[in-house]
Amino acid sequence: MDATTVIAQAVFIIVATLTLIAAFLTVLVRNVFHAALALVGTFFGVAAIYLMLEAEFLAIVQVLVYIGAIAVLILFAVMLTRGLMQRDTISFNRQWAWAALVISTLFLGLFILILQVPWLQTPGTAIYTDLTPWLGTQLLTTYLLPFEIVSALLLAALVGAFIIARE
Amino acid sequence: MDILSFIFNPFVSAYNLVHDTLTSLLQSLGVPPDWIAIIVFLVMGLIVVTVILIVAPVLMMYITLMERKVVARMQDRIGPNRVGKFGLLQPIADMIKFLTKEDIVPQGVDGVSHFLAPIVAVIPVVMSFAVIYFGVGMGAVDLNLGLLFLMAMGSMATIAVFMAGFGSHNKFALIGGMRAAAQIISYEIPQIFAVLIPVMLAGSISLNRVIEQQSGLFGLGWFILYIPVGPIAFFVYLLAATAEINRVPFDLPEAESELVAGYHTEYSGMKFGLFYLAEFLNMFIVSAIGASIFFGGWQGPFVQQIPALGILYFFGKTFLLILIQLWFRGSIPRLRVDQLMNFGWKRLVPVMLGTIMFTAVLLWFYRWFLESLKGLGG
Numbered sequence: 072m073d074a075t076t077v078i079a080q081a082v083f084i085i086v087a088t089l090t091l092i093a094a095f096l097t098v099l100v101r102n103v104f105h106a107a108l109a110l111v112g113t114f115f116g117v118a119a120i121y122l123m124l125e126a127e128f129l130a131i132v133q134v135l136v137y138i139g140a141i142a143v144l145i146l147f148a149v150m151l152t153r154g155l156m157q158r159d160t161i162s163f164n165r166q167w168a169w170a171a172l173v174i175s176t177l178f179l180g181l182f183i184l185i186l187q188v189p190w191l192q193t194p195g196t197a198i199y200t201d202l203t204p205w206l207g208t209q210l211l212t213t214y215l216l217p218f219e220i221v222s223a224l225l226l227a228a229l230v231g232a233f234i235i236a237r238e
Numbered sequence: 239m240d241i242l243s244f245i246f247n248p249f250v251s252a253y254n255l256v257h258d259t260l261t262s263l264l265q266s267l268g269v270p271p272d273w274i275a276i277i278v279f280l281v282m283g284l285i286v287v288t289v290i291l292i293v294a295p296v297l298m299m300y301i302t303l304m305e306r307k308v309v310a311r312m313q314d315r316i317g318p319n320r321v322g323k324f325g326l327l328q329p330i331a332d333m334i335k336f337l338t339k340e341d342i343v344p345q346g347v348d349g350v351s352h353f354l355a356p357i358v359a360v361i362p363v364v365m366s367f368a369v370i371y372f373g374v375g376m377g378a379v380d381l382n383l384g385l386l387f388l389m390a391m392g393s394m395a396t397i398a399v400f401m402a403g404f405g406s407h408n409k410f411a412l413i414g415g416m417r418a419a420a421q422i423i424s425y426e427i428p429q430i431f432a433v434l435i436p437v438m439l440a441g442s443i444s445l446n447r448v449i450e451q452q453s454g455l456f457g458l459g460w461f462i463l464y465i466p467v468g469p470i471a472f473f474v475y476l477l478a479a480t481a482e483i484n485r486v487p488f489d490l491p492e493a494e495s496e497l498v499a500g501y502h503t504e505y506s507g508m509k510f511g512l513f514y515l516a517e518f519l520n521m522f523i524v525s526a527i528g529a530s531i532f533f534g535g536w537q538g539p540f541v542q543q544i545p546a547l548g549i550l551y552f553f554g555k556t557f558l559l560i561l562i563q564l565w566f567r568g569s570i571p572r573l574r575v576d577q578l579m580n581f582g583w584k585r586l587v588p589v590m591l592g593t594i595m596f597t598a599v600l601l602w603f604y605r606w607f608l609e610s611l612k613g614l615g616g
Contacts, residue, residue, distance in 0.1 A: 075272060104404055105350060111397055131386045139393025139426070146400045147419055150412070203383065203443055 083123055090116025103149050111142045128203055247545040250375050257282055286378045290367045298518040299329030304557075305518075305564050312568035336511035344406070344504050351405030356505065356512035359398035362391040363519040369445055370526050373536050373549035377446065384445030385437060388527055389430055392482060395520070396422045399501050402513070406504035414492060414500025417575065418484060424582040425481035425488075431590035432475035435468070436461045436531040438597050445530055452534035457541050460534040467597045472532045474586050474593075476562065479528065481582065483520040486567040488578060521560060529555035 093112035100106045114137040121130035210218050244251045260281060264274045303318065303325065310317030318325035343352065369384040371377040381387055396419050403415015437443055439461050440451040452459045462468040481488035492500030502513045529535060533555045536548030573581070 075276065078276065102348075104348070108351065108354075108397075108401065127381070127383055128386075131383050131390050135386065135390040135393055138397065139390060140423075143393075143396045143400070143419060143423060146397070146404075147416075150400070150404060150416065 079123070083120070086116055086119045086123065090120065104146070107142065107145050107149055110145065111138055114138050114142060128206065245546070246543075247374070249373065249549075250545065253282070253285075256285065290378060291364065294364055294367055294519055295515065297522055298515050299333060301518045301522060301560060302332070302514075303329050304560070305567070308561065308564045309568045312565075333511075336508050336514075339507040341507035341509060344408075346407045347504060348405040348407060351401040352504070353405075355398050355401035355405055356509045356516075358401060359395065359516040360512050360519075362394040363516050363523060366391045366523045367519075370523070371445060371449060371530060371535055372552055374541060374545035376536075376549065380444070380446055382442075382444040382447075385433055385443050385448065385527075385531070388445070388523070389426075389433065392429075392520075392523075393422075393426055395483075395516075398516070402505070403501040406501070408504050410497045410499075411501050411503045414497045414503070417497075418501055421484070421488065421578060421582075422482055424579060425478045425586075428474050428582065428586035428590050429478035429482055431587070431594060432471045432478060433527070433531060434594060435471035435597055438594070438601060439464060439467075445535075448531050449535040449537060452537050457534070457538045460532060460537070462532040467593055467600070468532065470589065470593050472528070474590055475528055475532070476559070478582075478586060479524040480563055480566060481578070483517065483524055485517075485521065485563055487570040487572050489572060521563060522556065525556045525559035525563070526552075528559050 090113055093109050093116055096109035097106050097113055100109060114133060118130045118133040118137075121127075121133060257278065260278055261274060264277060269277070306328075307317040307325070318328040321327040321331045366388055368378045369381050369387055399415050399418040399422070403411045403413075403418070406412070436448055440448040442448060442451070448461075452461060455463075460468075462472045484492065492502065497503070502510055505513060529552065534551075535555070536552045538547060538551040541548045541551065
């Protein structure tokens, strides 16, 4: 194993550990606002892993959409709905055992599925070309229908939110 | 390497000189080639990062001086002139004051959020410096998604404002934080739309490519000259960017007359200094992006012969845009919240949507025209 691989492995392990810690904090922390901040950390860790996989576009869009928009919306909602000075909420309720069961089943299923996939064993060749134009072209040609359906769905959600807000 | 080319392109030449010296030194020591690559990468990276980390605060310090001087003149005052000639040492005095002041943390604050907020405010701005092109070939990273990266870093500012607003456990800070968040989310949309126009004209998201595409007309083929879409996009960009970084007339999140100091009410000493640093660096970054995508960045006459001129062009254009923002501050009163929201959603967004469609149609006709010309020739 050459030096670059060793360093890449080390960086991956550090980033993955930090991401997992942030993910655990998201579910375990008792303060909702802190949980939302930990979620931001998780998103950032995932972006870093995308970056390590040389999926730069995905990484940056992850930061732009998940941190810049979704996390901000979650924080906004937390600040608007919760009694802000009341700090702690209970992170476990009576259904926690059922939830744990469902989640662990899902996790196991995914885990077995991932193990069964015949992954490419040879080191893949890195793609250094700019994939963004290709992505755009594909979205507006091959995947036009899903793209348009998603836009219509988002528009419907927007109009729905607007009508609910007016009442 | 001859002296003349070194003078004409000092920073890139110095970088190459250090890079080559280090490589040959390691080779003569008999280090294996893959380790040489890693060591050279780390050392050169460290040098570039250090330079950026020194340049950024110094820039900020002198932008504060510039702001105080310019606004003072607009208000018929003189401005700081006691520390050093023309007050040139004033920023250093301010810095020492910031660093030596007591850091007061109120009892009721939310420890983690209150402590981390200033740090989260500064990091994305400094990261933005990595993809800015300060001159010909003078960018730390040639990211082919440069502009998208800059937008992503800009969008992270909201998190810091939220953390400061919530963490302070203070009603003024909270209202300031909410206002800031609503404002940043709203104005991010027209800002990104406005950036999209140069991207469409250049056909690339890479900041480097966008700048290179403006090399026509003897280095003056700037995208702002693409009438009518260029000026509209630039105007919207300037307004949206000013709102995005909470500057006057869009400084509602820290409106002194209503909210004490908004989201940084409960901050003192260097923590407040970091928010201040982030604000002024944001102003620089926003102006640098504007200068790069609308005014050609380092493009200008004779830049191919003497690359060092590119640095002058870039900083000249950037500081011109900063001056325009200071001019805003000196002459326009603050907006009301409802005016701000109406202006963003009902004016800027529709205008930009129309401009994008118009640009797309224009580009389509232009390409069709070129194609038919080719058909005639062949």
